[in-house]
Amino acid sequence: MSKKFTTKVVHAGTDFTNHFGALSTPIYNASTFAFPDAEQGSAIHEGEIPGYFYGRINNPTQEALENALAELERGEACIVFSSGMAAISNAVLTSVKKGDHIVAPESIYASTSGFLRHLEEAFGIEVSFIDATNPQKYEAAIKANTKLLYLESPANPTLKLCDIEKLVTLAKRNKLSTLMDNTFATPYNQNPISFGVDVVVHSMTKYIGGHADILAGALIGSREFVERCRWHTNKFFGGVPAPMTCWLAHRGIKTLALRMERHNENALTIAKFLESHPKVQKVHYPGLKSHPQHDLAKRQMRGFGGMISFEVEGVEQGRKLVNNVELCTLAVSLGDVSTIIQHSASMTHAAVPKTLREKAGITDGMLRLSVGIEDCNDIIDDLSKGFEKV
Ligand code: PLP
Numbered sequence: 598m599s600k601k602f603t604t605k606v607v608h609a610g611t612d613f614t615n616h617f618g619a620l621s622t623p624i625y626n627a628s629t630f631a632f633p634d635a636e637q638g639s640a641i642h643e644g645e646i647p648g649y650f651y652g653r654i655n656n657p658t659q660e661a662l663e664n665a666l667a668e669l670e671r672g673e674a675c676i677v678f679s680s681g682m683a684a685i686s687n688a689v690l691t692s693v694k695k696g697d698h699i700v701a702p703e704s705i706y707a708s709t710s711g712f713l714r715h716l717e718e719a720f721g722i723e724v725s726f727i728d729a730t731n732p733q734k735y736e737a738a739i740k741a742n743t744k745l746l747y748l749e750s751p752a753n754p755t756l757k758l759c760d761i762e763k764l765v766t767l768a769k770r771n772k773l774s775t776l777m778d779n780t781f782a783t784p785y786n787q788n789p790i791s792f793g794v795d796v797v798v799h800s801m802t803k804y805i806g807g808h809a810d811i812l813a814g815a816l817i818g819s820r821e822f823v824e825r826c827r828w829h830t831n832k833f834f835g836g837v838p839a840p841m842t843c844w845l846a847h848r849g850i851k852t853l854a855l856r857m858e859r860h861n862e863n864a865l866t867i868a869k870f871l872e873s874h875p876k877v878q879k880v881h882y883p884g885l886k887s888h889p890q891h892d893l894a895k896r897q898m899r900g901f902g903g904m905i906s907f908e909v910e911g912v913e914q915g916r917k918l919v920n921n922v923e924l925c926t927l928a929v930s931l932g933d934v935s936t937i938i939q940h941s942a943s944m945t946h947a948a949v950p951k952t953l954r955e956k957a958g959i960t961d962g963m964l965r966l967s968v969g970i971e972d973c974n975d976i977i978d979d980l981s982k983g984f985e986k987v
Contacts, residue, residue: 602669602785603854610665610847615657622661624844628652644828654827658840662847663815666805669784669850670797672817676826677843681780681800682708683836684814688798689713691822691830692745692774695721700738701747702729704755704957707946709778713747730890732763739771748794749778750897753931754906754941754965755958756781756881758890761897765793780804780932785857786900796822803932804903807849807856813838856934856970860903863973867966870977871907876984878962879908903969904931906941909962914987915940918964921986924971924979931967936976939965 600608616623630649632638641648649655659677667675678684689712693699701713703726716722723742727734735746746768750759761777768775776796777789783804789797796818799805806813814836816826831837838846861884868882880887883894884901894901909915918938919927925938929945939945941963946954968976 605668606665606850606853609668609850610661610663612661612664622658622844622847624840625657626840627656644824652840653835653837654832656840656843658847659838659843662843662850665847665850666784666799666815667817669853670779670817671784671788671790672797672819674820674823675815675817676823676831677801677838677846678814678816678831679836679838679842680812681798681802681814682712683831683834684798684800684816685709685778686712687826687830687834687836688776688796688816688818689716689745689747691826692776692796693722696723696742697744698723698725698740698742699745699747700725700727700735700743702749702752702757702759703727703953704729704752704757704959705747705749706753706778706780707949709747709749711948729759730757732760732767735764736767739767739773743771743773746773746775747777748775748789749781750787751781751883751902751904753781753904754945754963756883756888756904756906757958758883758893758897760893761789761792761794768795769793781902781904782898783853783857783902785854786861786902787898790817792897795819801846801849802930804857804860805849805853805932806846807852807932807934808845809930809933809935811838811842811845811849813842813846857900857903859970860968861900863970863976864903864905864968865901866973867968867976867980868905870980871905874984876909876914876987877907878910881906903967905966905968906963907966908960909964909987912940912942912961915962915964916943917987918980918983922979922983924975925966925983931965933967934970936969936971936979937967941965 640646663675725738748759799815801813
């Protein structure tokens, strides 16, 4: 039976034939599992037959979550991690080795670019950072040792997009892998695997968890790639989430569609409000006609998400706004049911040198708003009062 996404989120990963018919998959707080006998123990240990043996490899609560995410992102399989960065580092290091070359956007989540720079300095993996809004820049950066095209779309915090279809075509033509961070869009709004992307990563700390109470990550791709991560990369790195975290993420998924519907609606209304405000110089939101890639957004996204960035005059004005709002919480992170505001230049991107930051489009006066699911008139009132002090 072909089900709609709103139905899928409610049921994905739930298996009544196991777990005594429990509607909510139990939290298996077990680090190790007994083998029925030596022969089966050895086969389970080698991954030759299904089963559990040690929590660093898998766990039934974790597996339920992985099955749900694989279904929602339309991939063959999924593995979950203790954070989004654990998912990203695993995905990259399963894709490349010493001497390989990666092409990545110059404007992405700061810890991801920090990680890629670290690979270059410490492990001899080359990285070229390019303007990812232009597929020709990816093409021009490809070299004989290129193995991976990295995509993040919409990007944090600039809301710039990558043309997924064109980049997949380019990768296939050059026999390269594609890896995409889909955290901002979520599978409600965008499914990169349907465009041919090889591997999708998520910070589940954000929309998938949805309630600012977990740190977790996920990677979705071919069964072969996922199993390589499970039995090789992450077996050694060990970045596994606790069973309780998996259960919370799985519970979050059940309301993902409802929450995203409201996040999308609220964000579009607030983006229009910001665009009309005299103290706002620029608004970046893929759902606005003024976004330079609005047509592309309509082609590859079903909704435009809950993330907006906008620019006021400078650092001082940005600080004043975040210090004079009440309902919007001043915090890092995003994707929570409540609205979160932050000033990128003094917070998440403070560690990025100003020249690199500005090259990536992150100006001194840029603010990032993770629009929650509150009544959007209350958020607009709060922002309006804050602007009076700017
Ligand atoms: N990817 C994006 C787009 C993010 O915004 C973040 C965190 O903000 C991450 C990855 C990293 O996720 P985590 O903090 O769960 O490690």
